[in-house]
Amino acid sequence: MVREAEQNNETISRRRFLIRMAKAGVAVAAAGGLGALLYDPLGPGARKNIAAVSLPDFSIPNLAPKMAIVSGSDRKATAQKALEALGGIGTFIKQGDRVLIKVNAAFATPPILSATTHPDLVGEVITLCLKAGAAEVRVTDNPINDAASCFQLTEIGRAVEKSGGRLYMPKESYFAPASVNGGELIRDWPLLYEPFKGVNKLIGLTPLKDHHRSGASMTLKNWYGLLGGRRNIFHQDIHNIIKELGMMARPTFVILDGTMAMMTNGPTGGAISDLMAANLMIASTDPVAADAFGATVLERKTASLPFIRKAAEAGCGTADYETLKPERLSI
Amino acid sequence: MKITTARRISQIFFVVLFFWFCVVATMGTEFWRLRGWSVNWFLNLDPLAAIGAALATRTLYRGMVWAVATIVLTIIFGRFFCGWVCPFGAMHQFFGWLGAFGRKISQRIERNKYRKAQSIKYFLLVLFLIMAAFPLWESVSLQTGLLDPIPFVYRSVNLVLIPILDSHTRAVFYSSRQYDGAWFLGTLFLAALFLNIWIPRFYCRFICPLGALLGVLGRFSIWRIGKTKEKSRDCKLCEKSCEGACQPSGKIRISECVLCFNCLHICPDNLIAWQTQESSAGEIINPDIGRRGFILSAVSGLLAVPIIRLAGTLGTNWHHKVIRPPGALAEVEFLKRCLKCGQCMRICPTNVIVPSGIEGGLENLWTPVLNFRSGTSGCQLNCTACGFICPTAAIRPITLSEKLGLGEFSEKGPIRMGTAFVDRSRCLPWSMNTPCIVCQENCPMTPKAIYLEEQYSTVRDGVYEAASADGAAIRVNKAQWKPEQYAAGDYFCEAGGRRARIISNSADTLILEEPLQISAGDRVVIKIHLYAPMVDIARCIGCGICEHECPVSGLRAIRVSAENESRNRNRSLFLKN
Known part of the structure; x- marks a missing residue:
């Protein structure tokens, strides 16, 4: 049952009525205005291309490609000597330079298993760069295993700390979409970009390893660790992705560490029996040449590693490393 | 103070x-x-x-x-x-x-x-x-x-x-x-x-x-807290901030008092004290539950576990996703100890240990299970953090030697949390003629628990008739390839029982790494070189790194489940233990 409302005999004052009308008017205008402002007749369209970053060329201009192969078991000594043979660290690192070192810290394994860049090598190169006047030496990688575990167990973290470098642990915010000029695979793909900001020199330090999918993991494949996202899908086209990595990162120089070369069970290894004491340290301004030589140490034919030919054809270097007249030294 | x-x-x-x-x-x-x-x-x-x-x-x-x-x-x-x-x-x-x-x-x-x-x-x-x-x-x-x-x-x-x-x-x-x-x-x-x-x-x-x-x-x-005089003005100011709600103004309930002392100084007549005497207004010592309540609770407790376990989750109906951290005790013993405190999940560097839901039984709620889809990697081979932090040894502290089956543990072998199973209907090499082997590469075991079957598989519409051959260049009839379609390094040309890698191609011509003896009219087959992953159950420990890395990112093409875990022998896949 509905009760009839009682008659209200009080009349509203003009003043109160006008104030209420004004408030209602403002509310109506606000609702209408907001509606007009937010009106979107088309809805979201297809995904737009994001402005992607790309890496500059970090190589020393007008410097003829050079390579040095030093035999010996003491990584610090062989690395030092190899760099001397390339003209000395001063050829590459100048006063005030900001240097980024890309190591391979992919797995949470101890240095003795040689699945990762050896901490002695990392420490030595940082020290040399700082001696040459580098203002800052950064070290980074986006490992496969848990990053904190990797940098701890490989002892790279401690080596960086001790020698005065700065470790860039990969964080989500450090990645930016990147593209490679002329690339087909690395397009708008997350790249570990933050450590590159303000850097003018790039060094790759790589252990020489067997790799099941690509045949060998050397200096070109080392840049894989700069990618983020679900990068594993690139294994479907491994040789082309390695080629594009070579196109993406043009380093100042690379060092391929074959002191203990991983001959089998790569890239993880896991046993001393997977390793061979090749006792070689290769420094090169040309990563393709370094890899082509590395393949011989792993007893692999260059032909069985199509990425070397592809990278050479893409202009990343030469597969015929002898044309560089590599200096062969020993300690 | x-x-x-x-x-x-x-x-x-x-x-x-x-x-x-x-x-x-x-x-x-x-x-x-x-x-x-x-x-x-x-x-x-x-x-x-x-x-x-x-x-x-x-x-x-x-x-x-x-x-x-x-x-x-x-x-x-x-x-x-x-x-x-x-x-x-x-x-x-x-x-x-x-x-x-x-x-x-x-x-x-x-x-x-x-x-x-x-x-x-x-x-x-x-x-x-x-x-x-x-x-x-x-x-x-x-x-x-x-x-x-x-x-x-x-x-x-x-x-x-x-x-x-x-x-x-x-x-x-x-x-x-x-x-x-x-x-x-x-x-x-x-x-x-x-x-x-x-x-x-x-x-x-x-x-x-x-x-x-x-x-x-x-x-x-x-x-204990109590009144020094039974009679007071009954202002109840002492209960204004009483944390335990233990009624200090009347007969104080000792079991409710949390010793906040908020009643002590607020009494305008200073009638409340922390003293050895009992409150002048009397005390209630026993909780307010009574004998009947106690018996009902106790009987419920006695029956609760058998009722929950009627689901059979500790028997044949155990859930394959209850993959426990390395060192976890056998399930019956585990459930006697786990506090659901989450410390193992907190310490796990890879974030692979997560709280369970109730899929493995009601008792499992918030106990630790491994989810290889979350976190930064699978269970790390050289990590034993969870067993060391566990406050109750539901996850036993194990040495690396025991985890990996080294030294005195070599007879027993490594601790297995489960086993990886390849889903051949989703695996890129097995079902899609696409190279991958990410799982095999990332397997941390030595030798790897994932091994490979080498295959040369004919690509879609990959059979042709040779039109002409000039050294390493072979032209075929009726081909309309995209340039460089087969140049990835994984494609091979097979003819006359021999095989050579394709290094380049145009619309109808293949460039091979080395020449094959081919004449016009010969059958030419384009094959892709694949390695298909297989799991060696004798070596797999169920660390889940393969599942974490599998590029088939939705339902992974290789997945770990708890079969063959070391801690419950009745879940073994081995004929001999």
């Missing part, structure tokens, strides 16, 4: 200490990260956890012996732990204090009156302890952790609060943390805190089984 000031300092100290323990329980190189901090200390002090586990296992593991100190001090002083130490209690008190703003004194007194529902916590206590203590058909289950405030606050702060607060600062974790069912943990945490706005210390008064236990233990306490 007033004793209430001392109490506040104590509470702040323990809350700060608790948060510090939560923050530092992180692996990493910075000085403040895990360096022997006693991050389990509050769990060690927890008598409910200790008594529950002791009833279930007849032992008191390692640091849990600290609980004896709490018990002794509670016998002497009463529920000091609730009012002075418990970090969750302090949080409740803080929120209760917020809720008092803008309320009149009479309303505050009303909020702090004793309520009959405060006996609920004693029913829960009896239920949980009987579940843990008395085997009826071999069924014992430690479920105190569901409501025990110390595991509650640990898992809430570690698995919900810190991951959220840290999501933009990245000061604690390098990458975002993921915990299955965090919404539920978060809802309960917020509900427990926000209910204090309505009734202060809601959780402590009505639910907390630890508070109930301490209330019972404190019945002989030597010093």
